[in-house]
Amino acid sequence: MPFILNEDKALKALLTGITVSDFKSNSRSVGVWFGQPDVEIRNQSYPYITIELIDITEDRARNNRGYGKLNYAPEGLDPTVDHYSELPVPVDLEYQVVSYARQPMHDRMILSSILSKKLPLRYGTLEIPEDNTLRRVELLGHRKRDTTEGGKKLYVNLFSIKVSSELFYSKIVAAAAAIEHVNIALSTVTNINITPPA
Amino acid sequence: MANTNDLREVIHQIGDQLSKKATANLRSQAYDSGWPTELSRKLTVTHLGEGQFKVTYPEDLEDQILDQEAGTQDSPANPVIRTFMNRFTDSTSHYDDMLASVINKWQVF
Numbered sequence: 001m002p003f004i005l006n007e008d009k010a011l012k013a014l015l016t017g018i019t020v021s022d023f024k025s026n027s028r029s030v031g032v033w034f035g036q037p038d039v040e041i042r043n044q045s046y047p048y049i050t051i052e053l054i055d056i057t058e059d060r061a062r063n064n065r066g067y068g069k070l071n072y073a074p075e076g077l078d079p080t081v082d083h084y085s086e087l088p089v090p091v092d093l094e095y096q097v098v099s100y101a102r103q104p105m106h107d108r109m110i111l112s113s114i115l116s117k118k119l120p121l122r123y124g125t126l127e128i129p130e131d132n133t134l135r136r137v138e139l140l141g142h143r144k145r146d147t148t149e150g151g152k153k154l155y156v157n158l159f160s161i162k163v164s165s166e167l168f169y170s171k172i173v174a175a176a177a178a179i180e181h182v183n184i185a186l187s188t189v190t191n192i193n194i195t196p197p198a
Numbered sequence: 199m200a201n202t203n204d205l206r207e208v209i210h211q212i213g214d215q216l217s218k219k220a221t222a223n224l225r226s227q228a229y230d231s232g233w234p235t236e237l238s239r240k241l242t243v244t245h246l247g248e249g250q251f252k253v254t255y256p257e258d259l260e261d262q263i264l265d266q267e268a269g270t271q272d273s274p275a276n277p278v279i280r281t282f283m284n285r286f287t288d289s290t291s292h293y294d295d296m297l298a299s300v301i302n303k304w305q306v307f
Contacts, residue, residue, distance in 0.1 A: 052269070052275050054280060054281070055277065055281045055284055057284045057285065094280065094284065096268060096269075098268070143264075143268075145264065147270075158268050160280065
């Protein structure tokens, strides 16, 4: 999949798998959605998490110009050979991750899981299997936004995160393979006398 | 040759000028993005000093502003403050340029 879709998919995969428990249920998995699910669905599926892409910016601090060897094989290219191209443009994808829970215990469990494992304050990474890269994930901030909906308490956590990515604008060329064998066909050589023009 | 007080004053003025321009841009961006006028016009880019800027708004409007910025269960996020500030760091180089020209002109060092 191309740029952004890979990051979306990986982020969803990263956030999937959080479970919460309470006196009614030993283990309840926390759903992950892109944007808000329909009212009918979300009423049955608390707690849940939403992901929204909110900004794409060029990361000038990582910017380089020139032609060079790439550190990885972009998606769809042979990872066993080196690739060369105009250096890619570094970009940051900013996402908003929001968790919703009806019970305070669920809210704390989600908060704990996200901050300790999924989106840590230090050394956060996002694995993109399509190009076999580990992307930097920075937690920019967390905000509590608890509210009341229909007379019921709703526990809300808002996380802003930044995922590093790169965009290629020029053709990517695979390195020429080293020559291993040279086959030479020998044949009889005939001498021809050529008279140069006067 | 300028003294320290003169320099402080000019730093303050440069920051204020830039924050006024930025406030106008932020408000127009919020309005263009569909934020209600009563919220857009209350956003301000404040100069905290030494080239640091922050978006501020009245406390009583915080919930409404965050509902616009981050969305709610019934409305999607419409991020204006974060997208504005992401790009504003580029324009603060203007602050550095202005400051550098004053320092050169006044032969501070």
